[in-house]
Amino acid sequence: MRILVQKFGGTSLANPERxxxxxxxxxxxxxxxFSPVVVVSAIGRSGDPYATDTLIKMVSSIYSEVPKREMDLLLSCGEIISGSIMVSTLQGLGLEAVLLTGGQAGIITNSSFGDARIVRIEPENILEQLKEGKVVVITGFQGMTENGQITTLGRGGSDTTACSIGVALNAEAIDIYTDVEGIMTADPRIVQDAKILDVITYNDICHLAHQGAKVIHPRAVEIAMQKNIPLRVKCTFSDAPGTLVTNVQPDLAEGSDMIGDRIITGIAHTPNVTQIKIHVQEEENKPKAITKIFKGMALADISVDFISVQPETVLYTVRDELAKKAVNILKNLGFNPESAPGCAKIALVGGGIADVPGVMANMAEALAESGIEILQSADSHTTIWVLVKKEHMVPAVQSLHKKFELGI
Incomplete structure (x- = not known):
């Protein structure tokens, strides 16, 4: 049996035509x-009747502190509605189809309501339905604990569902359908000549997704990578081949992108972050002070990013909406933090960065030519990050895309 997992996002299900x-x-x-396994998200986006954000707003307007268990029960309804409608659509075309919730599909999670992690998948029910010749439609974004509690998998959870099911079933491929024609070198809303990538490695797409690219959730990619299952990002509304995510270089047509020949694969950006700077005084016990800073953030459930620990200074970023809380905690701990709100992180991503001289020099030159100040920088063997003011985010992405000739 050749199994193909197809995941369709909310925009793909928004109306009868789609x-x-x-x-x-x-x-x-x-x-x-193929024997298709179809994973669906909730219909539409924020404002649409059954979209996840709409359901959240519905109950949050009544009481802002809805228990996470009850919130998960509510949010699971969005995918059940879209799944039921999708089964009806398929049956109307003469295709035998069956709907399974996450729990019925054998997705067993821990009990972290709102952001549950998959513990294992018991795919026997799915396989039984496939053997009977049915199209199996599965509600994305949800699972069930050992004791029968419904959980949701957090943002990007439907991608995670699709890839987890694909791995459990040893699928031939996993197709992620969206409203764009593939993974692009940059956000096309910012860069007019952003180019669709024919092929990208699991590693590069993970880094792009972690740094702000919205096409697919990084956790999903990491799951697919476990068995090297080909992952394809396609558009529901066209026949374009999309982007293949793989570690294995396929035979490509003339003119196609080669994974190994690209120094920079793409550019991602994350807006609305605040830089926090703490000067560690000479007389302080610096290791203890640094520990106190990050423990204070962790205990307040504040995620920190872009960390730079220097001899006299600690720098990191938090989301803008958490900045005031973070600063107050630091003051209560005896520190005198400085904060710079309204920043954006820009990331150059590419497996070819490692051991290639001049990448940072070209990056700095492109930003300087556009009059953009670098507030902070960091690098790894596949990514270079810079922090800039938010008003410089768009010209920064555009100038870097042009400098590294990603639109050619």
Whole structure:
């Protein structure tokens, strides 16, 4: 049995015309000899009746501190509604289909409501339905604990569902359908000549996703990578081949991108972050002071990023909405922090960065030519990050895209 996992996001399911296009993709897979497993997100986006954000706002307007367990029960309804509608759509075309919730599909999670992690998948029910010739539609974004509690998997949870199911079933491929035609070198809303990548490595797409690219969730990619299952990011509304995510270089047509030949794969950006700077005084016990800083953030459940620990200074970033809380905690701990709100992090990502001289020099030159000040920088063997003011984010991405000739 050749199993193909197809995941469709909320925009792909938003109206009957789009659902018909989804059904056409499923029918095409069947005609190609696949047994499709279809993973669906909640219909639409914020403001649409059954979208996840709409459901959150519905109860939060009544009481802002809804228990996470009850919130997960509510949010699971969005995918159940879209799954039921998708099954009806497929059956209307003469395709036998069945809907399984996350729990019915055998997705067993821990009990971290709102951001549960998958412990294991018991795929027997899915396989039984596939053997009967049915299209199996699975609600994304959700699972069930050992004792039967419904959980949700956090943002990007439907991607995680699709990749986890794909690994558990040893699928031939996992197709992630969105409203864009693939993974691009930069956000096309910012860079007009952003280019669709034919192929990208698991590692590079993970880094792009972690740094702000929204096409696929990094946790999902990491799961697919466990078995080297080909992951394809495609558009529901076109026949474009999309982007193949893999560690294995396939035979490519003439003119296609080669993974190994690109120094820079793409540029990602994260807006709305605040830089926090703490001067560690000479007389202080510096190791204890540094420990106190980061323990204070952890105990307050504040995620820190872009960390730079220098002999006299500690620098890091937090999301803008958490900055005031972070500063107050630091003051209560006896520190005198400085904060710079309204910043943005820009990331150059590429497996070719390692051991290639001049990448940072070219990055600095491009930003300087555009009059953009670098507030902070860091690098790894696959990524170089810079922090800039938010008003410089768009010109920074544009100038770097041009400097590294990513649109060619």
């Amino acid at each position: 659902r018909a296009q989804v059904a056409a993709k499923v029918s095409e897979a069947i005609n190609q000899g």
